[in-house]
Amino acid sequence: MIDLYYAPTPNGRKIKIFLEEAGLEYKVIPVNLAGGEQFKPEFISVSPNNKIPAIVDHEPKDGNGPISIFESGAILLYLAEKTGKFMPKNxxxxxxxxxxxxxxxxxxxxxxxxxxxxxxxxxxxxxxxxxxxxxxxxxxxxxxxxxxxxxxxxxxxxxxxxxxxxxxxxxxxxxxxxxxxxxxxxxxxxxxxxxxxxxxxxx
Ligand SMILES: N[C@@H](CCC(=O)N[C@@H](CS)C(=O)NCC(=O)O)C(=O)O
CATH class of the missing domain: 1.20.1050.10 (Glutathione S-transferase Yfyf (Class Pi); Chain A, domain 2)
Incomplete structure (x- = not known):
């Protein structure tokens, strides 16, 4: 299961597109940006730059327990590596x-x-x-x-x-x-x- 810290902005949508394309199981955790939820310590422990998107993967490849990833590019590269999908093999x-x-x-x-x-x-x-x-x-x-x-x-x-x-x-x-x-x-x-x-x- 993947937790997606999300708001309906272009940066948030990128990750939703991948998760939908790959058919991964995920839970959306809304982050109310206008309400300042991105500055809450719980969120900053997942996303240190206080921005969405971020994910927590509860079943990472190394089997070492949950891992959090921030920055949309890093998240997409992570998901591509995890699934072997949407990254060209060539x-x-x-x-x-x-x-x-x-x-x-x-x-x-x-x-x-x-x-x-x-x-x-x-x-x-x-x-x-x-x-x-x-x-x-x-x-x-x-x-x-x-x-x-x-x-x-x-x-x-x-x-x-x-x-x-x-x-x-x-x-x-x-x-x-x-x-x-x-x-x-x-x-x-x-x-x-x-x-x-x-x-x-x-x-
Ligand atoms: N470089 C970041 C940009 C993320 C970003 O700018 N997120 C915005 C929403 S689209 C945000 O969370 N803003 C809240 C804030 O700056 O306080 C990425 O690609 O993930």
Missing amino acids: FSDREEAIQWVFWQVGGLGPMAGQFYYFNTYASEKIPYAIDRYRKEVARLYGVLNKRLEGKDYLAGEYSVADMICYPWIVPHESQGQSFEDSPNVGRWFNAIAARPAVKRAYE
Whole structure:
């Protein structure tokens, strides 16, 4: 059994997608971010950076009792290793998948997150900041679009690389992005959206 510390945000959805795709048994433990539950000591003992997602696997491979994992990229790599699923076996595809996982957690996630913050949440609207992050998000969509040219998936086969990027493309309209400018992203997005496990992760 896996406990998933979760809120319905793009970072939370990534892990739900994997768990649904792999058919793993899991229990959702909601973390109320607006209520500040991420700062509670019980949660910080699982996720020291006070952010969702995090998991506790009660039956890890080494048989040494429960293990907690934080950071969505690390969680997906852990789950891929545990199950032997959604990580390409082919050497170069595997290396590609890992690179796109890091690209998402180091690039698309933070830039789109900052855009959302300055464009939507910030009490003071700072055009310079809004513009900077919108342009950076647009640049990253361009990178993704180029990568997906002539390809169904980011790393050979459907993998953790696609699962980690997809939830950050779901809010493309509120990010000021259009699939007209990135048709390969649009095609890839629609194929992933149609997967039953992905639909379940968004129910
Ligand atoms: N790099 C982290 C980012 C996680 C993250 O930003 N989580 C947000 C929700 S989407 C959060 O928990 N925010 C609460 C806070 O910052 O207090 C990951 O990929 O897991």
